[in-house]
Amino acid sequence: MTVKTTVSSKDIDEAFLQIKDIVKETPLQKDHYLSQKYDCNVYLKREDLQWVRSFKLRGAYNAIVALDEKDQQNGITCASAGNHAQGVAYTASKLNLNAVIFMPVTTPLQKINQVKFFGGSNAEVILTGDTFDECLKEALIYTEDNKMNFIDPFNNIYTIAGQGTLAKEIIEQSNEDNVHFDYLFAAIGGGGLISGVGTYFKTHSPQTSIVGVEPAGASSMYTSVVLENKIVTLSDIDKFVDGASVARVGQITFDISKNVVDEYVQVHEGAVCSTILDMYSKQAIIAEPAGALSVAALDQYKEKIKGKSVVCVVSGGNNDINRMKEIEERSLLFEEMKHYFILNFPQRPGALREFVNDVLGPKDDITKFEYLKKSSQNTGTVIIGIQLNNHNDLANLKSNVDAFDKSNIYINENKMLYSLLI
Numbered sequence: 001m002t003v004k005t006t007v008s009s010k011d012i013d014e015a016f017l018q019i020k021d022i023v024k025e026t027p028l029q030k031d032h033y034l035s036q037k038y039d040c041n042v043y044l045k046r047e048d049l050q051w052v053r054s055f056k057l058r059g060a061y062n063a064i065v066a067l068d069e070k071d072q073q074n075g076i077t078c079a080s081a082g083n084h085a086q087g088v089a090y091t092a093s094k095l096n097l098n099a100v101i102f103m104p105v106t107t108p109l110q111k112i113n114q115v116k117f118f119g120g121s122n123a124e125v126i127l128t129g130d131t132f133d134e135c136l137k138e139a140l141i142y143t144e145d146n147k148m149n150f151i152d153p154f155n156n157i158y159t160i161a162g163q164g165t166l167a168k169e170i171i172e173q174s175n176e177d178n179v180h181f182d183y184l185f186a187a188i189g190g191g192g193l194i195s196g197v198g199t200y201f202k203t204h205s206p207q208t209s210i211v212g213v214e215p216a217g218a219s220s221m222y223t224s225v226v227l228e229n230k231i232v233t234l235s236d237i238d239k240f241v242d243g244a245s246v247a248r249v250g251q252i253t254f255d256i257s258k259n260v261v262d263e264y265v266q267v268h269e270g271a272v273c274s275t276i277l278d279m280y281s282k283q284a285i286i287a288e289p290a291g292a293l294s295v296a297a298l299d300q301y302k303e304k305i306k307g308k309s310v311v312c313v314v315s316g317g318n319n320d321i322n323r324m325k326e327i328e329e330r331s332l333l334f335e336e337m338k339h340y341f342i343l344n345f346p347q348r349p350g351a352l353r354e355f356v357n358d359v360l361g362p363k364d365d366i367t368k369f370e371y372l373k374k375s376s377q378n379t380g381t382v383i384i385g386i387q388l389n390n391h392n393d394l395a396n397l398k399s400n401v402d403a404f405d406k407s408n409i410y411i412n413e414n415k416m417l418y419s420l421l422i
């Protein structure tokens with residue numbers, strides 16, 4: 001028997017019939033704020049409003065119902081940084097199957113709790129490994145040992161076909177508005193979403209350019225397809241965009257992406273943070289980092305998309321409220337609004353007032369001030385955080401800090417010191 005390793009638009013139509021009573025048809029909304037900002041027609045496919053707050057339910061459900069009765073009864077396992085796990089847990093509970101769900105220990109608490117909530121007594125959660133890939137290894141060993149069935153988060157034709165069903169909805173919904181998209185932007189982690197969506201668009205809307213968006217610190221599909229022309233494992237990834245931070249894409253998703261993705265773009269993690277905050281304040285949308293990737297990519301396409309019709313898949317909205325401080329901090333750093341220095345500070349009355357008068361602009365603010373060492377010396381070492389009112393004032397700030405203490409250290413550009421001290 002030959003194993004099927006590719007997906008057609010017909011497979012996606014069939015998946016749609018399988019899952020349509022379980023998944024929500026999510027809205028395709030014209031976004032007036034983004035349309036005005038980029039002088040084009042921007043639509044958002046709101047998968048953050050899906051039952052488990054991400055598209056992942058589509059693929060998970062489709063892959064599980066594709067198992068035969070006996071395999072279903074043996075139970076299912078998965079490895080996931082969060083959203084696929086929620087899809088598997090939700091499905092296990094709906095179909096009354098046993099699920100064992102492996103999640104990296106770095107998974108945000110909100111996602112772990114949601115998995116437990118959706119899975120109820122049908123799902124057991126095991127936290128293991130620092131990255132998705134380490135977690136995956138453990139899950140595969142357990143699956144083999146217990147003769148269960150592993151539901152792959154992306155490298156499975158049924159998972160991919162399930163994810164593709166959202167493209168079918170986009171095309172039907174946009175036909176109602178008589179809109180034809182010039183560009184589609186969607187996040188890439190392991191590549192299941194882009195493979196499914198890209199496949200459906202290539203058949204039903206071939207004029208649409210498919211743009212795959214990856215975090216700059218984990219661009220495994222771009223590296224594999226464009227730079228190396230073979231699958232490579234990234235040795236060091238930034239895990240911040242948890243859903244899309246995957247070190248190694250799948251063989252099936254690699255092969256499909258080669259054919260259906262027209263362009264790749266990488267987005268800095270700080271830009272993702274600014275987009276999350278913007279979506280929250282301007283559009284009242286709660287996007288998680290991977291969910292905001294597609295919208296964050298528009299800035300790099302400003303010129304290309306002018307006057308065009310664009311759809312961004314807002315792929316997930318599971319944002320842990322405890323991450324908001326970090327998101328704000330990363331955004332301010334990226335926007336060059338927040339700056340940290342170590343400097344020698346005179347230990348005498350009036351020194352702080354002098355610093356404020358001589359170094360800061362009238363609307364700048366001190367956000368951190370910490371003595372590292374109080375000594376009997378004339379000066380103490382201080383870590384100071386300054387929030388500028390205007391990022392163009394950075395050169396001025398640096399030269400004022402130099403004048404105050406020429407041996408100061410600027411921490412923003414020193415990753416090691418930054419993570420140690422801030």
Ligand SMILES: Cc1ncc(COP(=O)(O)O)c(C=O)c1O
Pocket residue numbers: 054056081083084153154187188189190191192193194242243244288290291315316317
């Ligand atoms: C919100 C969100 N967006 C995008 C992705 C990337 O999907 P894929 O791994 O299918 O490329 C994920 C994966 O977990 C996700 O959770």
